[in-house]
Amino acid sequence: MNPTIKDVAAHAGFSIATVSRAINAPHTVNPVTLEKVREAIAALNFRPSPLGRQLRGERTRLVGVVLPTLANPVFAECLQGIDELASAQGYRLMLMTTQYDADRERHAIETLRAQRVDGLILTVADADTHPLLDELDRNGPRYVLMHNDTVRRPSVSVDNRLAAYDGVRMLIAHGHRRILMLAGTLAASDRARLRYTGYAQAMEQAGLTPMPALEIDFNADELAPSVLAHLTSPANGAARPTALFCSNDLLAMVVMRGLRRARFEVPDNMSILGFDGLAMGELLSPPLASICTPNREIGCAAWERLIARLDDTYADASLTLTLPHTLREGATIAAIASSDAEPRKRSVQALP
Amino acid sequence: MNPTIKDVAAHAGFSIATVSRAINAPHTVNPVTLEKVREAIAALNFRPSPLGRQLRGERTRLVGVVLPTLANPVFAECLQGIDELASAQGYRLMLMTTQYDADRERHAIETLRAQRVDGLILTVADADTHPLLDELDRNGPRYVLMHNDTVRRPSVSVDNRLAAYDGVRMLIAHGHRRILMLAGTLAASDRARLRYTGYAQAMEQAGLTPMPALEIDFNADELAPSVLAHLTSPANGAARPTALFCSNDLLAMVVMRGLRRARFEVPDNMSILGFDGLAMGELLSPPLASICTPNREIGCAAWERLIARLDDTYADASLTLTLPHTLREGATIAAIASSDAEPRKRSVQALP
């Protein structure tokens, strides 16, 4: 087994109290003693067990991170930001994923709370209506939400509504009038709903009629034929959309591939705008236009706010921190004649 | 604070021992008592603190996961596999990343060991020569390596040498003769070195001369101009390569973009083969050819082997589990005339 403070004490010829002090408050112990203790520690390769400390009721220096999934690099990027600061500051991270499932969210939070984490950083499906968060507000460890865009709770996010609004305005500025929004399951994500609101506002402000969002299972490898048909020639006889606003980049990429397989070229036959600004999107051809969220920074900011809350140095009265989004123009958006005509075709490009 | 077993005992009117038994061995306590205790637990919303249990020296049901980075989806995918099984089996995961840095690897392992994790799942830069792993073999918690392809230690991996060999053979079968391998830092990854070995073997077996691997910083946003120049027209006057074997998909994607920006079309002017089989690669255009590793399965298998080792049901004498790799043909590989001529150009494709 691992050596304990007792072993060190015996080896050094002092009491465990002295060893403890030598570790935690070196200046309160005689330099000679200190040296001996340090030798013993080195000799035994002793590392104090956090368990003992944690049990004593101090900080555990454990932080729980609850994310929907790691399959979406958005969250992996956030986690990178968190991990960077956490490990620099000597905290340990306990990770749980929920797959957007409410039961798993509950389970994760309870498990982490039982483990006596000092704090929690989480992205939940629906922040406003989450009873567990109320519970956390009352008793639980402190927490900061990430990417959940709510004014009711401590959170770090972009302004999803505004970001979507800005993005759709850009599409409109490029001459698009029939713009369709694609989403995963709206019910599963407060963010997606806010993005739809922004979409609708931009449309209305331009005198256009927002269409209902088209929900898509983007975990499927293939785009469903019915969806594809809807995009390329809607059943109701209406003109097909000229641009798609996708509520996330992963979705945009899947749609892009589906369209291309159907020989529907992007952006010549269809413009596409994503959301998230995944680094990967820039590697596509053409590079994906996207509304970029600063994911790593969101992770870092969430960490800093959590620590501030733990230390009660959370002076900032506002619960919510809104980070700026940016538009990445990419090359998946074509300008079309404002007469609402078919998009122009690009000339065939010569090979070098 | 959270309620403790004492609070429950007081509330229920029994001793803490009875409460403990009610939780851990319900059949040993009187049904009536059991019911009362359960009521008390529910009333107080009590959840036993793992800390107490952990300190008692039992299993902590904590498993440490040490990964180079989450920026590469390969590791995020492995982690997904691990997390799935871990949470189903009531384990908690403590995550640390190392950025391929030996010091951080050491630090992560020590931190996790100090936290008294039951076991460790890790991907290190160089498994064979890692002194800390020897130390773990002796005293540490048990561990299983993931993606580290070594016969000397418990590990789950593909056969990196063979996989690279197979991939390069495919390139050769397509008529390529000047095949260059691109890698990150060879020194930082035992996997990359094995892949180079496989590359060299395939080349030699076909009577071709392996070239030295070209090392590239693929964290950079841009391909260095010198690298680009080397790919498109090597300085030494030799003919340029017709195919690139990239030691990972991320690298392949960056190179692909760099080439394209330089108006060097893939696969017409250059064929590309990646390694990892990232799902994302299929969304590229053209879809990236790659040697696919079953990342999620590797994570799951590593988990299962770790648990087997913890339970001492590790009957399988072999340390190493080798999972099969597959070739994904994609569309980034063009056939060229075996006369070693320039790759044929594809005819310009008509738009639909």
Next chain:
DNA sequence: GTGAAAGCGCTAACAA
């Protein structure tokens, strides 16, 4: 400057 001892939440002898 140092040591003895209590106690954090829990489990597992051992007693009753």
Next chain:
DNA sequence: TTGTTAGCGCTTTCAC
């Protein structure tokens, strides 16, 4: 069946 108690590794009074 239930209770009492020791002890896991550590920090922290309180004496000396």
